Amino acid sequence: GTTSSVPATSPTTTTDPAAGDVDPSVIDAVVASWRAFNEAKLDPTNDAKLAALGDTTGGDLLQNSIDVVARYRAENKRSVTNPDVPAAIVVYADTLVVDDVAGTAQVDYCRIGSNILVEVGGNADGTDLVLDDTVNTYIERSSLVFEGDHWIETGGVELEFLEGATACPERG
Numbered sequence: 001g002t003t004s005s006v007p008a009t010s011p012t013t014t015t016d017p018a019a020g021d022v023d024p025s026v027i028d029a030v031v032a033s034w035r036a037f038n039e040a041k042l043d044p045t046n047d048a049k050l051a052a053l054g055d056t057t058g059g060d061l062l063q064n065s066i067d068v069v070a071r072y073r074a075e076n077k078r079s080v081t082n083p084d085v086p087a088a089i090v091v092y093a094d095t096l097v098v099d100d101v102a103g104t105a106q107v108d109y110c111r112i113g114s115n116i117l118v119e120v121g122g123n124a125d126g127t128d129l130v131l132d133d134t135v136n137t138y139i140e141r142s143s144l145v146f147e148g149d150h151w152i153e154t155g156g157v158e159l160e161f162l163e164g165a166t167a168c169p170e171r172g
Contacts, residue, residue, distance in 0.1 A: 023098060026105045027091045029151035030142050032056045034089045034111065037065050041079040041115065044072035058147060059154035076122070077131065079115035085135050088112045090168045095141075103146040108159065110168035111138045137165035 033056040040049045053065050072078055081087065088111070095108035114135040122129025139160035144151045162169070 023096070023105075026096055026098065026107060026144060026151050027093055029056065029144055030091050030107060030109060030153060031089060033061075033142075033153035034109075037068075038079070038087055038115070040065070040069045041072065042081065044069045044078050056152055057154070058145065058152040061153055061155045076120050077117060078120055080118055080128070082114040082116050082133070082135065085112065085114040085166045087114045088168075092171060094171075105144045105146075105151060106141055107144075108139060108141050111140055112166065112168065113138060114166070135164065135166050137162040137168060139169075 036049070036052050036056045040046070040053055043049050050066065050069055053062060053069075057065055089109055091107060091109040093107070096105065097107070098105045112135070116130055117132040118128035118130055120128055122131075138158055139162070141157050141159055142153050143155040144153050
């Protein structure tokens with residue numbers, strides 16, 4: 001696995017994907033968190049989708065996600081899936097680092113940010129007004145904690161901003 005970004009003093013259990021010992025539950029948790037947030041932005045007035053954020057997300061990330069959806073509601077905005085470049089996430093399993101002692105994990109992923117931000121009914125004819133249809137790709141690092149019986153995403157950092165990129169870069 002790739003652990004060069006982790007200080008040598010961290011007590012970590014490094015996974016080696018080649019040996020087949022990557023814990024898929026961490027990867028699944030990152031994807032589930034992204035999917036829940038994406039679904040909430042696509043349908044921000046759906047209380048069930050807002051509540052579902054709490055199943056996959058925690059800490060500051062949960063609060064920030066709720067704040068985004070609340071802002072969408074207050075400003076009559078929502079995301080719409082870009083038909084040409086759908087939003088997506090690709091998790092880089094080879095970057096997974098799990099600290100079994102602390103119950104924490106981190107993993108890098110690529111996120112295609114392509115949803116179209118609209119003001120619902122914002123045009124004179126009642127159709128949605130496009131506010132932002134920019135497509136960018138981000139390389140990010142997710143932080144997770146093991147809570148109860150599953151992993152939840154609690155934060156992350158942007159590692160690289162790929163302006164205008166419509167696909168995740170090849171790795172290898």
